[in-house]
Amino acid sequence: MITSSLPLVELRSVSKRFSRPAGVAARIAHRLGASAPQGTVHAVEAVDLRVDQSEVVGLVGESGCGKSTLGRMVARILEPTSGERLWKGRPYEEYEHEAARSERLAIQMIFQDPYASLNPRMRVADIVGEAPVVHGLVSRAQRDEYVADTLGRVGLDPSIMRRFPHQFSGGQRSRIGIARALAVRPRFLVCDEAVAALDVSIQAQVLNLFIRLREELGLAYLFISHDLGVIRHVSDAVVVMYLGRVVESAPVAELYAHPNHPYTKALILEVPDVAARRRRYTPIRGEIPSPLAPPTGCHFHPRCPRAFERCRQEAPALREVAPGHASACHLNDS
Amino acid sequence: MSALLEIEGLRTHFFTRAGVVKAVDDVSLRLERGRILGLVGESGSGKSMTGYSIMGLVDEPGRIVSGRIEVAGTDLATLDEPAWRRLRGNRVSMIFQDPMMTLNPVLRIDTQMVEAVRAHNNVSRREALDRCRAQLSRVGIASPDERLRAYPHQFSGGMRQRVAIAIALVNHPDLVIADEPTTALDVTIQGQILFEMQKLCRESGTGLIWITHDLSVVAGLADDVCVMYAGRIVESGTVDEVLDHPMHPYTRGLLDSIPGRNVPGRPLSQIPGMAPSPQDLDQGCAFRVRCPRAREDCRVAPATTRPTSQRTLRCGHPLP
Ligand SMILES: Nc1ncnc2c1ncn2[C@@H]1O[C@H](COP(=O)(O)OP(=O)(O)OP(=O)(O)O)[C@@H](O)[C@H]1O
Ligand SMILES: Nc1ncnc2c1ncn2[C@@H]1O[C@H](COP(=O)(O)OP(=O)(O)OP(=O)(O)O)[C@@H](O)[C@H]1O
Ligand code: SF4
Ligand code: SF4
Ligand SMILES: [Mg+2]
Ligand SMILES: [Mg+2]
Numbered sequence: 001m002i003t004s005s006l007p008l009v010e011l012r013s014v015s016k017r018f019s020r021p022a023g024v025a026a027r028i029a030h031r032l033g034a035s036a037p038q039g040t041v042h043a044v045e046a047v048d049l050r051v052d053q054s055e056v057v058g059l060v061g062e063s064g065c066g067k068s069t070l071g072r073m074v075a076r077i078l079e080p081t082s083g084e085r086l087w088k089g090r091p092y093e094e095y096e097h098e099a100a101r102s103e104r105l106a107i108q109m110i111f112q113d114p115y116a117s118l119n120p121r122m123r124v125a126d127i128v129g130e131a132p133v134v135h136g137l138v139s140r141a142q143r144d145e146y147v148a149d150t151l152g153r154v155g156l157d158p159s160i161m162r163r164f165p166h167q168f169s170g171g172q173r174s175r176i177g178i179a180r181a182l183a184v185r186p187r188f189l190v191c192d193e194a195v196a197a198l199d200v201s202i203q204a205q206v207l208n209l210f211i212r213l214r215e216e217l218g219l220a221y222l223f224i225s226h227d228l229g230v231i232r233h234v235s236d237a238v239v240v241m242y243l244g245r246v247v248e249s250a251p252v253a254e255l256y257a258h259p260n261h262p263y264t265k266a267l268i269l270e271v272p273d274v275a276a277r278r279r280r281y282t283p284i285r286g287e288i289p290s291p292l293a294p295p296t297g298c299h300f301h302p303r304c305p306r307a308f309e310r311c312r313q314e315a316p317a318l319r320e321v322a323p324g325h326a327s328a329c330h331l332n333d334s
Numbered sequence: 335m336s337a338l339l340e341i342e343g344l345r346t347h348f349f350t351r352a353g354v355v356k357a358v359d360d361v362s363l364r365l366e367r368g369r370i371l372g373l374v375g376e377s378g379s380g381k382s383m384t385g386y387s388i389m390g391l392v393d394e395p396g397r398i399v400s401g402r403i404e405v406a407g408t409d410l411a412t413l414d415e416p417a418w419r420r421l422r423g424n425r426v427s428m429i430f431q432d433p434m435m436t437l438n439p440v441l442r443i444d445t446q447m448v449e450a451v452r453a454h455n456n457v458s459r460r461e462a463l464d465r466c467r468a469q470l471s472r473v474g475i476a477s478p479d480e481r482l483r484a485y486p487h488q489f490s491g492g493m494r495q496r497v498a499i500a501i502a503l504v505n506h507p508d509l510v511i512a513d514e515p516t517t518a519l520d521v522t523i524q525g526q527i528l529f530e531m532q533k534l535c536r537e538s539g540t541g542l543i544w545i546t547h548d549l550s551v552v553a554g555l556a557d558d559v560c561v562m563y564a565g566r567i568v569e570s571g572t573v574d575e576v577l578d579h580p581m582h583p584y585t586r587g588l589l590d591s592i593p594g595r596n597v598p599g600r601p602l603s604q605i606p607g608m609a610p611s612p613q614d615l616d617q618g619c620a621f622r623v624r625c626p627r628a629r630e631d632c633r634v635a636p637a638t639t640r641p642t643s644q645r646t647l648r649c650g651h652p653l654p
Contacts, residue, residue: 171377
């Protein structure tokens with residue numbers, strides 16, 4: 001048994017950059033001495049993260065801020081450009097050898113885009129049942145029964161087992177992706193907008209399943225979602241990202257009660273509500289910053305209602321503002 | 335004047351080896367210019383298929399078996415293929431649930447967007463590019479010039495969704511069918527998109543069908559709402575009527591499942607049981623195996639009633 005104080009997953013200063021293969025003209029210019037290649041995206045910048053056993057960490061942030069990229073690095077689908085990833089206290093690299101296969105299987109990801117992640121030529125029974133058979137979790141003879149059971153848990157009728165992915169609705173496909181991840185009995189799940197395509201009743205069923213698995217099996221989650229109601233419901237702690245950086249993290253009740261960072265405040269202020277009718281939606285004030293050319297200083301300053309001179313020059317560091325509550329904003333210095 | 339969109343008794347069925355899947359089964363609805371209709375319902379209940387049927391995009395083994403769809407008084411069944419092409423992407427456009435249905439993975443965004451503009455407008459490439467750039471900014475894509483030169487896989491999930499929205503709106507269509515278009519967007523960017531949508535409807539009289547499971551967006555954006563279950567519209571009416579006083583037990587169950595109305599960390603209220611598989615549907619009310627109000631006579635399909643002038647309902651024992 002592992003010692004309980006050791007986090008299940010830990011990231012230390014993990015970064016990811018995507019550099020677009022520059023066009024011919026740019027490459028020549030570069031060879032002739034022009035500065036750095038164009039179009040580098042700083043998708044994730046020096047992120048620290050820790051998830052304990054049985055813990056649910058919610059990850060929220062603006063579209064394009066690097067949540068999926070971070071999730072993919074945790075799920076070892078993508079290699080970081082720099083930084084360290086630890087599983088049960090030891091670097092990911094130590095699990096590369098054959099004998100550690102079951103440890104690698106222990107981290108699964110539910111993808112944001114279910115259709116692209118399902119092989120269109122495979123039937124549901126194979127999509128969900130193949131890995132458990134290959135890895136010896138169930139025998140081939142028991143496979144269909146196992147698949148039927150897993151499908152039932154996510155609210156899908158087992159009779160659909162022989163169908164192909166294109167024969168399903170969006171929410172049905174997304175549940176096939178969830179069933180596939182659960183079928184290998186993971187210890188840690190990266191859920192990337194896993195319930196975004198589900199109507200609220202089926203969403204409730206899947207979330208209840210996640211909560212139960214966590215209570216019964218100690219499953220831990222990195223839970224990426226844009227839905228702050230869902231995040232509040234399932235998470236123990238929440239991490240807020242903006243343009244590649246973590247800007248705030250706190251226990252869930254603390255974050256909703258005392259959001260510190262101006263971006264988090266904007267998010268929480270706008271939590272939609274069924275009681276609000278005929279709203280006048282407002283455009284974003286200020287300029288939306290681009291990850292291709294991130295603003296200097298605090299990345300949020302072009303949109304921040306409280307920005308001042310220092311924000312344009314200096315990036316604020318993440319600092320503790322209350323026990324377990326960190327925020328990256330210069331306002332906390334005054 | 336005729337309505338912008340009028341659907342009467344639409345049935346779209348799939349003829350599979352395992353049986354007939356009645357994806358859309360007797361759907362009728364009406365949308366006026368400048369109005370926004372929210373379409374909500376169970377996953378797999380036929381929302382997207384209703385949209386595909388309007389767009390003429392139902393694929394084999396599926397087929398519209400009966401019903402009439404009229405756009406601004408034109409019966410779509412009478413159109414030939416060139417007329418369809420003129421209609422699609424110009425007067426009527428759809429934002430697909432999966433943005434990769436709009437985007438070609440091997441083409442750069444500029445190629446795809448410029449093509450979309452020039453297919454319906456006699457403008458230069460340069461002018462088309464200007465329109466594309468402006469449209470991308472409106473959906474909150476920063477550095478539009480550089481992003482135009484990128485390929486779809488270089489975008490995040492929500493950015494792909496926004497590019498697909500930009501393409502659907504670039505020709506200012508009269509009717510937009512938006513299928514779960516903001517499922518990956520944080521509230522600030524979503525607010526930006528909804529602002530643009532409202533503006534389009536208000537200023538150009540565009541009619542909008544907004545398919546979503548997010549009831550708070552329906553509440554804030556739509557004028558009217560239709561609730562679907564197992565291929566049928568089980569309840570419809572103004573947003574206030576339906577969300578404040580749901581009469582159908584399924585609508586009630588949906589509203590009770592919203593996480594914000596439940597205690598954090600505790601199990602969410604969920605509708606018990608599972609939707610019947612569509613090839614197993616019989617004559618009765620499809621919700622009855624899960625319905626707390628079901629009675630013997632629910633074995634016979636309830637007829638559509640009109641509890642008030644603006645409302646329709648399919649339930650024999652509605653909530654008071
Ligand atoms: N090619 C096909 N063959 C057989 N059945 C199909 C096919 N395509 C779709 N269906 C079925 O048609 C029904 C309606 O699908 P549709 O995509 O309209 O659902 P939806 O309401 O949009 O759901 P979601 O919210 O999950 O996207 C589903 O039960 C689906 O399984
Ligand atoms: N393969 C890639 N090549 C180049 N750029 C990429 C690639 N994948 C992601 N990016 C860029 O990295 C940034 C972060 O993308 P990511 O998918 O992690 O965002 P996200 O937070 O998940 O957003 P969303 O909520 O919209 O899904 C974006 O600017 C995106 O364009
Ligand atoms: S550091 Fe400045 S710009 Fe950034 S969030 Fe704080 S006040 Fe706003
Ligand atoms: S008709 Fe009967 S089973 Fe169907 S929703 Fe109404 S009460 Fe329930
Ligand atoms: Mg993402
Ligand atoms: Mg759909």
